[in-house]
Amino acid sequence: MTNSPQTAAASMRVVLLGNPNTGKTTLFNALTGHRARVGNYAGVTVEKREGPLRDAARAVTLVDLPGTYSLAAHSADEFVAVEVLLGLRRDTPRPDAVVVVADASNLERNLFLATQVLDLGLPTIVALNMIDVAEKDGLRIDAAGLSLALGVPVVPTNARDRKGVTELAVRIADADRLPVPTAPAVFPPEFVATREALATELAGLLPAGTACDAFAAGRVLLEVDGTFEERLVAAGGEPVRAAIGRARESLETAGHRLRALEARSRYQWIRTHVAPHVKRPAAGTRRASQETTERIDRVLTHRIWGSLIFLLLMGLVFQAIYTWSAPLMDGIEGVFALLGDWLGGMLPEGALQSLVVNGIVAGVGGVMVFLPQILVLFLFIALLEDVGYMARAAFLMDRLLSRFGLSGRSFIPMLSSFACAIPGIMATRTIENPRDRLATILIAPLMSCSARLPVYTLMIAAFVPEGTVAGFLSLQGLVLLGMYLVGIGVSAPVTWILKRTLLKSRTPNFLIELPPYRKPLLSNVFSRMVDRGREFLVRAGTIILAVAIVVWALSYYPRPAEVFERYESSVATANAPYLTGLASVGVAVDEAPGDAAGVEALADAHETVAVDFAAWAEELAALEFERDGELLRRSALGTMGRAIEPLVRPLGWDWRIGMAAIASFPAREVVIAVLGVIFDLGPETDEEDPRLKEKLQAAEWPDGRPLFNLPVALSLMVFFALCLQCAATIAIIKRETNSWRWPLFAFGYMTALAYIGAFLVYRVSSLLL
Amino acid sequence: MPTLDELQTGEAATVTALEGDDTYVQRLMELGLIEGVRVEFLRRAPMGDPLEIRIDNTFRLSLRREDARRIAVERAS
Ligand SMILES: Nc1nc2c(ncn2[C@@H]2O[C@H](COP(=O)(O)OP(=O)(O)O)[C@@H](O)[C@H]2O)c(=O)[nH]1
Numbered sequence: 091m092t093n094s095p096q097t098a099a100a101s102m103r104v105v106l107l108g109n110p111n112t113g114k115t116t117l118f119n120a121l122t123g124h125r126a127r128v129g130n131y132a133g134v135t136v137e138k139r140e141g142p143l144r145d146a147a148r149a150v151t152l153v154d155l156p157g158t159y160s161l162a163a164h165s166a167d168e169f170v171a172v173e174v175l176l177g178l179r180r181d182t183p184r185p186d187a188v189v190v191v192a193d194a195s196n197l198e199r200n201l202f203l204a205t206q207v208l209d210l211g212l213p214t215i216v217a218l219n220m221i222d223v224a225e226k227d228g229l230r231i232d233a234a235g236l237s238l239a240l241g242v243p244v245v246p247t248n249a250r251d252r253k254g255v256t257e258l259a260v261r262i263a264d265a266d267r268l269p270v271p272t273a274p275a276v277f278p279p280e281f282v283a284t285r286e287a288l289a290t291e292l293a294g295l296l297p298a299g300t301a302c303d304a305f306a307a308g309r310v311l312l313e314v315d316g317t318f319e320e321r322l323v324a325a326g327g328e329p330v331r332a333a334i335g336r337a338r339e340s341l342e343t344a345g346h347r348l349r350a351l352e353a354r355s356r357y358q359w360i361r362t363h364v365a366p367h368v369k370r371p372a373a374g375t376r377r378a379s380q381e382t383t384e385r386i387d388r389v390l391t392h393r394i395w396g397s398l399i400f401l402l403l404m405g406l407v408f409q410a411i412y413t414w415s416a417p418l419m420d421g422i423e424g425v426f427a428l429l430g431d432w433l434g435g436m437l438p439e440g441a442l443q444s445l446v447v448n449g450i451v452a453g454v455g456g457v458m459v460f461l462p463q464i465l466v467l468f469l470f471i472a473l474l475e476d477v478g479y480m481a482r483a484a485f486l487m488d489r490l491l492s493r494f495g496l497s498g499r500s501f502i503p504m505l506s507s508f509a510c511a512i513p514g515i516m517a518t519r520t521i522e523n524p525r526d527r528l529a530t531i532l533i534a535p536l537m538s539c540s541a542r543l544p545v546y547t548l549m550i551a552a553f554v555p556e557g558t559v560a561g562f563l564s565l566q567g568l569v570l571l572g573m574y575l576v577g578i579g580v581s582a583p584v585t586w587i588l589k590r591t592l593l594k595s596r597t598p599n600f601l602i603e604l605p606p607y608r609k610p611l612l613s614n615v616f617s618r619m620v621d622r623g624r625e626f627l628v629r630a631g632t633i634i635l636a637v638a639i640v641v642w643a644l645s646y647y648p649r650p651a652e653v654f655e656r657y658e659s660s661v662a663t664a665n666a667p668y669l670t671g672l673a674s675v676g677v678a679v680d681e682a683p684g685d686a687a688g689v690e691a692l693a694d695a696h697e698t699v700a701v702d703f704a705a706w707a708e709e710l711a712a713l714e715f716e717r718d719g720e721l722l723r724r725s726a727l728g729t730m731g732r733a734i735e736p737l738v739r740p741l742g743w744d745w746r747i748g749m750a751a752i753a754s755f756p757a758r759e760v761v762i763a764v765l766g767v768i769f770d771l772g773p774e775t776d777e778e779d780p781r782l783k784e785k786l787q788a789a790e791w792p793d794g795r796p797l798f799n800l801p802v803a804l805s806l807m808v809f810f811a812l813c814l815q816c817a818a819t820i821a822i823i824k825r826e827t828n829s830w831r832w833p834l835f836a837f838g839y840m841t842a843l844a845y846i847g848a849f850l851v852y853r854v855s856s857l858l859l
Numbered sequence: 860m861p862t863l864d865e866l867q868t869g870e871a872a873t874v875t876a877l878e879g880d881d882t883y884v885q886r887l888m889e890l891g892l893i894e895g896v897r898v899e900f901l902r903r904a905p906m907g908d909p910l911e912i913r914i915d916n917t918f919r920l921s922l923r924r925e926d927a928r929r930i931a932v933e934r935a936s
């Protein structure tokens with residue numbers, strides 16, 4: 091803490107620390123004027139938000155830390171907040187000063203953390219935020235008195251209405267010139283003595299370079315099995331562990347329950363030193379903020395109304411992701427299709443054109459198309475969170491999900507995954523328990539997402555009879571419902587097993603704060619939404635694009651010359667009668683058309699009814715599709731399909747279905763287009779196309795048996811229901827778990843389940859039908 | 860001595876003891892759920908669990924019934 095003139099004018103880093111929901115982000119936005127750089131802390135999916143202090147005479151970087159209740163961290167968010175505060179993260183320099191953002195309407199609990207921070211020896215400012223709420227509740231806080239008691243500046247603020255923000259900014263700009271606060275004397279003398287002794291003892295046991303001052307020694311004692319202990323034991327080994335054990339034991343024998351010591355001591359101190367500066371309303375007076383929240387909660391958590399409203403809200407969220415995003419998604423697809431056509435027209439026919447159109451543009455389009463769903467979901471999540479409803483959703487759903495070893499927090503990610511697993515997986519960040527979060531990520535792709543629907547639609551329309559069951563239930567509808575149930579049904583035992591094996595942990599304790607309901611601040615909501623969208627594009631986009639290009643290459647190469655030769659001679663044969671027809675009316679054609687487009691050009695140039703140009707163009711188009719189908723069947727992908735045929739035979743598939751399934755691993759929805767090309771209909775086929783339905787119904791094994799029947803269709807649908815055919819999901823799992831281990835695990839277990847599921851369905855339905 | 864989960868909806872009480880020696884209990888205490896603090900039992904979730912409580916007429920927590928069983932209370936008279 092040197093105060094030399096050079097350092098005083100130099101840049102400074104100030105962190106905003108506080109309990110969750112105290113208004114840190116709102117304050118951060120007000121102090122920086124919404125100029126945040128948003129990223130992630132290395133190695134974890136905790137959001138990193140930094141920005142410059144607005145209108146400051148010197149460069150001050152503010153850091154909006156994740157919320158924490160205590161230095162004894164519990165969740166990933168809390169660990170990061172504490173590590174940044176202590177300067178333990180390599181990706182973030184140690185702060186020069188701390189602003190503790192305390193909720194004035196909940197002062198005692200917020201000061202628990204504040205008094206912990208005062209032990210650190212960093213210049214500290216306390217922002218008494220939500221001062222408006224406290225005043226409405228009848229609390230009178232004497233900021234000057236509080237400042238004397240704590241030994242640091244105390245600035246009342248109302249971040250929402252930007253009151254007190256300028257005063258706070260002025261304080262922050264000079265924060266590193268503040269005197270280092272003295273640690274409040276909260277602990278009993280035995281503890282202080284033991285702490286000093288331990289610090290001295292550890293200094294002898296630890297290797298040079300690992301420091302352990304009295305502060306660290308105190309944290310070691312108070313946080314049983316905590317990170318301070320872990321770090322020191324890692325550095326100094328068994329002797330350190332033993333020394334810590336001895337020190338703890340001496341305290342326990344002196345009658346101090348270590349788990350309780352810090353809370354008891356600090357709350358005791360707060361009550362004696364802080365209470366005199368807070369005038370509470372007379373006992374028994376109702377607090378305005380509590381009353382409002384209670385009135386709303388009486389409805390929103392009501393046994394019947396609460397559940398009903400919850401279902402309606404979730405229905406709305408689902409509907410929004412599923413249906414309302416659709417026009418935007420169609421729009422994006424349309425724009426990229428146009429862009430592809432346009433670029434295709436600019437570039438000469440060949441590998442480059444195909445790479446640009448079918449690899450890059452299609453790949454980028456495949457990334458962008460998820461954006462509407464992500465934005466819509468996060469609009470809702472940010473809104474529900476800002477209002478205070480998210481905690482209630484977890485409250486309502488906890489019982490249901492605890493049966494599978496999860497908690498209420500997993501509900502919204504799972505629901506969202508029915509529209510699309512990508513926003514669903516991104517939404518798991520609100521799950522505090524890391525194992526719960528991982529389990530939720532791993533089962534999210536089992537929920538039937540909207541990209542599976544085209545496969546179901548095609549297969550059901552082509553192979554499931556139209557009749558009804560029990561007189562009114564449509565058989566086709568039932569099969570569709572069944573496909574959704576397959577995913578849900580499988581996810582239950584998968585979760586159950588995961589939580590008992592790989593992700594074994596006691597059913598985590600569920601402890602959440604139900605914050606007061608507040609009016610949402612739309613600027614907060616929108617910046618959250620935009621951050622999420624940007625993050626998806628940058629982080630997942632690159633992987634998805636790479637996969638798209640690889641699959642493009644597999645389906646493009648090799649290009650055997652004889653396929654083109656055969657195509658040209660077929661075109662020549664097809665052209666002959668038409669050219670003769672034209673010659674008979676005196677039209678000489680210099681160059682015979684090479685494809686359907688050539689015929690159309692001729693038709694435009696020569697107005698004659700001597701030949702049927704439309705039929706001619708159609709013949710050539712069919713030949714072109716046949717050529718492209720042949721090229722795909724003989725591509726590297728086709729070779730792979732043939733190679734795996736023995737593997738997919740037990741599922742009732744031939745190599746062409748196997749190849750379509752492989753081609754759909756990057757993105758399951760392409761299967762329709764791939765089937766279209768394989769069955770010589772070209773790539774523009776969609777699932778409603780009656781020709782595709784007919785082609786599939788007519789497809790045969792070499793011995794003439796029909797390729798598809800109901801069991802094969804069911805086996806294919808179940809395979810798609812259970813398989814992780816989505817590069818974007820894999821990329822986002824990699825991103826969210828920060829390793830390739832879990833995406834590969836998800837991919838592996840889902841492929842295995844898909845195979846087994848498809849096999850069973852094929853066998854059983856072949857026997858029954 | 861009753862435990863927190865045995866209170867009636869709307870009933871208030873004073874915390875007398877927390878049972879157990881794990882990080883969960885430590886966290887409860889850090890949040891202010893310590894001996895002598897006033898708690899109110901606000902409600903159960905529609906499926907019977909978890910519970911919602913209010914501490915010191917100031918903030919609300921939700922915890923599961925099995926965990927609430929570890930918190931001994933004395934009913935307010
Ligand atoms: N009445 C009032 N509401 C505030 C104030 N500061 C923040 N809020 C609201 O409190 C909620 C939580 O704020 P947020 O900044 O997300 O808290 P964080 O979790 O600490 O980052 C939001 O609904 C804000 O609009 C304030 O000073 N007064």
Ligand SMILES: [Mg+2]
Pocket residue numbers: 114115116
């Ligand atoms: Mg925040």
